Amino acid sequence: MSVDSAALLTQRLSRRAALTSQELEELGNLPYSRRRLAPATYLVREGEPVTFCAILLEGCAIRHKIVRDGGRQIVSLCVPGDALDFQSLYLEYADHNIQTLTYATVDLIPVSAFRDLTSRCPGVAKAISKDILIDCAMLREQVTSLGRRDGRTRFAHALCEFAARSPSRLSQDVEHHLTITQEQMGDLLGLTTVHVSRLFKDFEKNGLIDRNRGTITYQLSDELIEEGDFNSLYLHGDEVPLRSA
Amino acid sequence: MSVDSAALLTQRLSRRAALTSQELEELGNLPYSRRRLAPATYLVREGEPVTFCAILLEGCAIRHKIVRDGGRQIVSLCVPGDALDFQSLYLEYADHNIQTLTYATVDLIPVSAFRDLTSRCPGVAKAISKDILIDCAMLREQVTSLGRRDGRTRFAHALCEFAARSPSRLSQDVEHHLTITQEQMGDLLGLTTVHVSRLFKDFEKNGLIDRNRGTITYQLSDELIEEGDFNSLYLHGDEVPLRSA
DNA sequence: CGCCCGTTTGAAATAATTCAACACCGGTGG
DNA sequence: CCACCGGTGTTGAATTATTTCAAACGGGCG
Structure with missing residues (x-):
């Protein structure tokens, strides 16, 4: 398969802000x-300088941090289409780790090229800002989940979010894997493997x-949404509408 | 007192990126x-459109979200100098509440004026992006704390962060209030009032x-830093150096 | 086959919550 | 001036969600 990162990126950023033909x-x-x-x-x-910006074409990746006692917290999940390093576009050092979860295909773009582009194209800069802001919004929701929702609810919520963000979700009642x-x-939910089990x-x-050999399959049902206290407002349109006509 | 929001904002953004004299x-x-x-x-x-961008001059404010059962999670703490609404500069609806904690002075700038400015001034847009990215970084740390650190550690960590970000921290061994x-x-730490007590x-x-009538006073001591598993890397220089010469 | 990684299960331990009562304190009004 | 009040903080005891520990299971793979 040959997904084009330029096309994917263009499509994503176009959704965020109107871009000129030159941009x-x-x-x-x-x-x-x-x-x-x-x-x-x-x-x-974490702690190292970042010199390229990766676009995730296929597979999943995670951002995570390690705490004193060795515990790991997954800070966010990245799905195909996500830019992994807008974070580091303007920050010198990475404050967290980024690691693939599955086999993955990425395109690496030198940070310098990206910086040139944004200083010349205000529309692109705006689209990227908006992208970052949506990341922020997802982080705020994650904070809320970890701080004030119990394990069950967090789990259901995470499933909902993953489904809502999944590019495969083009129509209703799709099965998510x-x-x-x-x-x-x-590590994503702030729980123990035993408890997750x-x-x-x-x-x-x-x-x-449903479960089968390490992959879980499910639909974004009303029941799951209810169980997960899920409201997609915070995704700011970065998802397919829940109730398409 | 007459702090100037323009001056405060200019100073803040100048720290983030080099700005031209015109900018x-x-x-x-x-x-x-x-x-x-x-x-x-x-x-x-939450849920309402945002039409102005507030700059916090004095006092403290919080961002928070409410969950199903009525619980509240404070997502972040805002200190003087913070822009409260870069979040909403490009997003139509607010995904969280912003509320003052103490008496506060703010300057309100119409979002439209800000948008104009960023589309004309790439340097300003860059500085704002960087500002937003630092917000993201703080949120990631908050996620990590809530997910993988116990109450004691979270508390100490929060104190460290507040101290490190406080504009009053111009020299070492300052007392923070x-x-x-x-x-x-x-609500900030994801704990009960009883436990916090x-x-x-x-x-x-x-x-x-130290405690006195609802305000706590402390120094950013090595002990506190140790107790809170605190490493200021994630603030990306948005704090006074911990060990000034 | 045997090994290793991920999963499952039960029992004991713990961090944090809930409940409930009470203390404190500044403000208000009689 | 005192009595009362509401919001905030404190304390102890009982309860719960989640962790820890430990052992066993299963299945894919060299």
Whole structure:
């Protein structure tokens, strides 16, 4: 398969802000090099300078931080189409790690090329700002979940968010597939693998998810939305409408 | 006192990116109207459109979200100098509430004026992006705290962050004053008021903080930094250096 | 086959919550 | 001036969500 990162990026940014034809062209001309990455490959490490901006074409990646006692917190999940390093476009050092979760395809664009582009194209700069702001909004929701929702609710919420953001969600009642270990899910939800295991079992028993060899399959049902206290407002339109006519 | 919001904003953004003299001038010419606000005044409400951008001159404000069962999570704390609404500069609706914590002075700048400015001045747009990215970084740290640190550590961490960001921190060994109720602190840390009360008592007993009528006083000591698993890397220079020569 | 990683399960331990009562304190009004 | 009041903080005891520990399971793979 040959997804075009330029096309993907252009499409994404166009959704954020109106771009002139010249801006579109400049976006198309960004230099990039494609990489195929194994699961668990680090793209960025906390404390290190970042010199390229990666666009995720296929697969999933995570941002995470490590705390004193060795615990890991997954700060966000990245899905295809996400730019992994707008974060570092203007910041010198990475404050967190970025790592692939599955096999993944990325296009690497030199940060310098990106910086040139944004200083010349205000429309692109605006679209990127908006993209970053949506990231912020998702982080605020994550903070809210971790601070004030219990494990069950957090889990359901995370499933809803993943489904709502998934590019595969073009029509209603699609089945979503999430390949993630229970340890990873625990690190995302701020829970233990043991506890996640029990939640998985419970959700499966209640028919909210199906499981098969490390991947879970589910639909974005009303029940799940209710269970997860999920309201897609915070995605700011970065999702397919929940109730398409 | 007459702090100038234009000056404060200019100073803040200059720290983020190099601005041309023309950009500085345009920043100085932004129209604004000053407001003095009582504690607990809402500036922005979740779900509503935002039409102005507030610059906080004096006092503290919070961003917060409400969950299904009525619980509140404070998503971040705003200190003087913070722009409260870069969030909404490009997003149509607010996904969270913004409320003053104490008496506060703000300058309100119409969002439209700001948008004009950023489309004309790439330097300003860049500085704002960087500002937003630092917000993101603080949110990631907050996620990490809530997900993987226990109550004690979270509390100490929050104190460190507040101190490190405080504009009063011009030299070492300053005393920091934080006026906050235990309920608010609980909502910030994802804890109960009862638990916060016990933490306060414990920290006071250990000499990490002093208390007097709802305000706590403390220094950013090595002990506190250790207790809070605090590393200021994530502030990306948005703080006074910890160990000034 | 045997190993390793991820998962499952039960039992015991713990951090934090809930509940409930009470203390404190500044403000208000009789 | 005192009595009362509401908001805030404190304390203890009981409860709960979640963790920790430990052991066993399963399945894919060299």
